[in-house]
Amino acid sequence: MPTVKDVAKRAGVSVATVSRVLNNSNKVSEETRQKVLKAIEELGFKPNLLARNFRRDKSNLILVILPTIANAYFARVVKGIEDTARKYGYGILLCTTGNSPEIASDYLKLIERKQVDGAIIASAKISKDALLEIDPKKIVQACEFYPFLDTSCVLIDHKKAFFEIVDYLIKKGKKNILCAIGNEGIPSEEERKEGYRQALEKNGMEFKEENIIRCRYGSTEIYEKLKTLICSKKYDAVACSSDLMAVGAIKAAKAVGLKIPDEFAVTGFDNIMISRLYEPSITTVAQPMYEIGEKATEILISSLENNSFSKERVILPHDIKTRESA
Amino acid sequence: MPTVKDVAKRAGVSVATVSRVLNNSNKVSEETRQKVLKAIEELGFKPNLLARNFRRDKSNLILVILPTIANAYFARVVKGIEDTARKYGYGILLCTTGNSPEIASDYLKLIERKQVDGAIIASAKISKDALLEIDPKKIVQACEFYPFLDTSCVLIDHKKAFFEIVDYLIKKGKKNILCAIGNEGIPSEEERKEGYRQALEKNGMEFKEENIIRCRYGSTEIYEKLKTLICSKKYDAVACSSDLMAVGAIKAAKAVGLKIPDEFAVTGFDNIMISRLYEPSITTVAQPMYEIGEKATEILISSLENNSFSKERVILPHDIKTRESA
Incomplete structure (x- = not known):
């Protein structure tokens, strides 16, 4: 296993400088920092997690609060968090809340107790009260932004992304497009609904509340709801809020006997692996999942290590992946 | 939110008794315990996680060590762990190791530091040294069993399961069956290979080392390796060690133009969601993922709360799900 000395040697700097980079100190020039990070990568150096804990009143652990891990979307976001955290000598601990704000509050207590240094809240539902006592520099929101929480955040422009994919369906000639989104109370879902509305409006189509299907992100609920709705042959597409939806x-359209995408087109959201593997492969909005995790972690570690807070709102670019389903 | 008082009232017992059940005390009769657990479930009562921490030298947290969360298999195992832990008033923290034993050792230090009370090692690679200093009652192995670790474990009989699915392929008339398993160094993979060997032997077929394909659990590596192998039309089936494999x-067989399952049959392992959703749906070995998590957690909490260790080896039943791919 390469040591910090090997890194220093390869980068042509002192051990103290490597240490400063690992501690994310701002006393290092960007050029030097890049040299050290390059050496770390080339050597496959892994800082000894948690080892620095004893020197300072720090755990060198970051808590990641997720609604669930049963979604490949979060696995990619977490990978971005993990790789970045490790680069700076942090370990991460994940906890899932099943979207219960009470459970999220319980886990946030680990910050007060100094069992973790800070937390990334990735999509999990949270209540304002839970954060009242917590220093905002110790929290970053990722994927989702609850505006009543005064923290930095990293996410995509959900409204614009949904606007674009609905606009794409319209350009493909679709005239009666359903919109399947998650249940109420999640800000990004309301953004997406607004994107759907604006795309219809821009193309001179009428928005109808009845064309909004609210359901869970999995494949079962939408299958049941859609099967009933689409046998009328009134609809020719659905824009979904997740790839599993x-x-x-697609299963519902096949069950009803509609040809995909000619008679019925389907779009997903996120670009998780199944959207590429499924047959037909699924046209979807690619979220930069890994990069969201990466950036959120960089912001958090930087404010923890510099002990300073500047509220950042980072919007990362998304991308439409056109495949067979639409 | 229901309180512990509501639970006591519904179960017809005192608050102290509910507390004893939550603390997993052995001073409660099984009948009373069941009454209380029923009331907890009916009311949807959620014990205040971590709240008990201050009364005792305990964190009421369990660490779960996983190789990755990028596999739906672990999501189900973790759900079983989580639900069970919560029932007994524990929170869980997940960490992933990318199968690096060094990283696993780093995280295990959280036990010594009393940041967590114990750990469930779910499949993650681990070294013997990492556990030398840790009280064996604070660790349970799940899904996988490293025999050099003197801990309790919960898993299926991997050899028997693989034997059965290969035997099933042979009964379906397959004569040249490939075996695609994970890379070396994982005990369950060697068990599965042995199950494959025994199934061939029982049916008077020759075992050839060259028919073993070693690859990662995802879909990409096997796709590449298989595409080259099967255009010879020498093989008529492959038994895989994961559903993603x-x-x-299946993609490789389609690319080569083989009809599934008649010209080429494919079986998976685990029974994760994609095996049911994919087209063709995938014949697979169903592991009781949720129950593995549940049982491992019960064993761990019981030995933590009673402060006693008896090494248990629990083998849970698996099940062959026959679907379209074989």
């Missing part, structure tokens, strides 16, 4: 929608 | 194998 899109799988359920 | 099976997806890759």
Whole structure:
């Protein structure tokens, strides 16, 4: 295993400088920092996690609060968090809340107790009260932004992304497009609904509340709801808020006997692996999942290590992946 | 939110008794314990996680060590762990190691530091040295069993399961069956290989080392390896060690133009969601993922709370799910 000395040698700097980079100190020039990070990568150096804990009143652990791990979306976001945290000598601990704000509050207590240094809240539902006592520099929101929480955040422009994919469906000639989104109370879902509305409006189509299907992100609920709705042959597409919903929608269209995408087109959201593997492969919005995790972690570690807080709102670019389903 | 008082009232017992059940005390009769657990479930009562921490030298947290969360298999195991832990008033923290034993050792230090009370090692690679200093009652192995670790474990009989699915392929008339398993150094993979060997032997077929394909659990590597192998039309089936491998194998068979299952049959392992959703749906070995998590957690909490260790080796039943791919 390469040591910090090997890194220093390869980068042509002192051990103290490597240490400063690992501690994310701002006393290092960007050029030097890049040299050290390059050496770390080339050597496959892994800082001894948690080892620095004893020197300072720090755990060198970051808590990641997720609604669930049963979604490949979060696995990619977490990978971005993990790789970045490790680069700076932090370990990460994950906890899942099943979207219960009470459970999220319980876990946030680990910050007060100094069992973790800070937390990344990735999509998990949270209540304002839970954060009242917590220093905002110790929290970053990722994927989702609850505006009542005064923290930095990293996410995509959900409204614009949904606007674009609905606009794409319209350009493909679709005239009666359903919109399948998550249950109420999640800000990004309301953003996406607004994107859907604006795309219809821009193309001179009428928005109808009844064309909004609210359901869970999995494939089962949408399958049931859609099967009933689409046998009327009134609809020719559905824009879904997750790739698993899109799988359920494709199954429903097949069950009813509609040809995909000619008679019924389906789009997903996120670009998780199944959207590429499924047959037909699924046209979807690619979220930069890994990069969201990466950036959120960089912001958090930087404010923890510099002990300073500047509220950042980072919007990362998304991308439309056109495949067979639409 | 229901309180512990509501639970006591519904169960017809005192608050102290509910507390004893939550603390997993052995001073409660099984009948009373069941009454209280029923009331907890009916009311949807959620014990205040971590709240008990201050009364005793305990964190009421369990660490779960996983190789990755990028596999739906672990999501189900973790759900079983989580639900069970919560029932007994524990929170869980997940960490992933990318199968590096060094990283696993780093995280295990959280036990010594009393940041967590114990750990469930779910499949993650681990070294013997890492556990030398740790009280064996604070560790349970799940899914996988490293025999050099003197801990309790909960898993299926991997050899028997693989034997059965290969035997099933042979009964379906397959004569040249490939075996696609994970890379070396993982005990369950060697068990599965042995199950494959025994199934061939029982049916008077020759075992050839060259028919073993070693690859990662995802769909990409097997796709590449298989595409080259099967254009010879020498093989008529592959038994895979994961459902994602099976997806890759199906894609390879389709790419080569083989009809599934008649010309080429594919089986998976685990029974994760994609095996049911994929087209063709995938014949696979269903592991009782949720129950593995549940049982491992019960064993761990029981030995933590009673402060006693008896080494248990629990083998849970598996099940062959026959679907379209074989």
